[in-house]
Amino acid sequence: MLLSFFATLRAARLPVSPKEFLSLLEALRAGVIEPSIDQFYSLARTVLVKDEALYDKFDRAFAAFVGGSELKLAELARSLPEDWLKQQLQLELSPEERAKLEALGWDELMETLKKRLEEQKERHEGGSKWIGTGGTSPFGNGGVNPAGVRIGGKGGGKSAVKVWEQRGYRDYDDARELGTRNIKVALRRLRRFAREGALDEFALDDTIQATAANAGLLDIRMRAERHNKVKVLLLMDVGGTMDEHIHRVEELFSAAKAEFKHMEFFYFHNCVYDHVWKNNRRRHAERTPTWDLIHKFNRDYKLIFVGDATMSPYEILQPGGSVEYMNEEAGAVWMDRLTQHFGKHVWINPEPQGVWGYRQSIELMQGLVHGRMHAMTLAGLEAAMRELSR
Numbered sequence: 001m002l003l004s005f006f007a008t009l010r011a012a013r014l015p016v017s018p019k020e021f022l023s024l025l026e027a028l029r030a031g032v033i034e035p036s037i038d039q040f041y042s043l044a045r046t047v048l049v050k051d052e053a054l055y056d057k058f059d060r061a062f063a064a065f066v067g068g069s070e071l072k073l074a075e076l077a078r079s080l081p082e083d084w085l086k087q088q089l090q091l092e093l094s095p096e097e098r099a100k101l102e103a104l105g106w107d108e109l110m111e112t113l114k115k116r117l118e119e120q121k122e123r124h125e126g127g128s129k130w131i132g133t134g135g136t137s138p139f140g141n142g143g144v145n146p147a148g149v150r151i152g153g154k155g156g157g158k159s160a161v162k163v164w165e166q167r168g169y170r171d172y173d174d175a176r177e178l179g180t181r182n183i184k185v186a187l188r189r190l191r192r193f194a195r196e197g198a199l200d201e202f203a204l205d206d207t208i209q210a211t212a213a214n215a216g217l218l219d220i221r222m223r224a225e226r227h228n229k230v231k232v233l234l235l236m237d238v239g240g241t242m243d244e245h246i247h248r249v250e251e252l253f254s255a256a257k258a259e260f261k262h263m264e265f266f267y268f269h270n271c272v273y274d275h276v277w278k279n280n281r282r283r284h285a286e287r288t289p290t291w292d293l294i295h296k297f298n299r300d301y302k303l304i305f306v307g308d309a310t311m312s313p314y315e316i317l318q319p320g321g322s323v324e325y326m327n328e329e330a331g332a333v334w335m336d337r338l339t340q341h342f343g344k345h346v347w348i349n350p351e352p353q354g355v356w357g358y359r360q361s362i363e364l365m366q367g368l369v370h371g372r373m374h375a376m377t378l379a380g381l382e383a384a385m386r387e388l389s390r
Contacts, residue, residue: 237307271331
């Protein structure tokens, strides 16, 4: 059976060698894990995958092997009937009717949701009060409201300030082939070369000089390879509205991995709070405290945020404003801590620069990064690299 597992991984273009596969079999024979699919997943990933950037490919291949389905996420803290929130009514409002809708304040919104959950006993469609589909209520999905809590369904208006569900995000693939070398050329503006490591490169000029000084007897000299010594910490927004920019962010991620030898990356959603993560499929179980980034990485690291900064202003300014959980401190507090520690920082935004002035969250984020927000264009990337090089 495990031969087909090996074939599945190779078909997914994972660089798994027969020796690594034999090591996995030896571990199984030694009984290092219990007969559990979760433990087998962890063991196989540890033994077979040597690069964290390949975790997403491994997860997809593993899911295909065990049954062709996505790995299950944790159950919701509170479940609602499956057919409760089925989309059956698409409400269309005129611009005048939309303008009449007023957004609830944060405290009022959270208190009203609590009351609705206690009072409501049945499914509801349309209307302006209950949790349901369609309508103008601030709770549910598929309707129209300037600021509400999305429960179930897919987002469309990009105005929800809280999302009652756990969503699966996909890791950006750093192995994606670039359609152009322009991104790499732009990133090369941020470089400081140094020779370090093993002496494995032939030094022609040094060899000629040493040979001449040795009365013509050949004296071969070697030197360390020349590398870009710049250290980069890359924090990437993933999921939600960033799904529209996956292709471009993957190109940037792939180019950055190729250009910067000393690069660490983590993911966040919308705004950075008290934790980030490396693996989107296991982001609830394998978190890295944001304090660890500040304590582990020195001030000589260049901090690059990548995200569209498109969210509710509550997510930046309000404790508990995260759409996924009740954060104790506002995102603005964590952004300030990061930018204070990493003096060299920029934000790269894939959204068209023409819309920045119409989104309050983008204006707020521009202020938090001290105006160092640049568009994800060739000119924008070059300007960002110049900013980091000063």
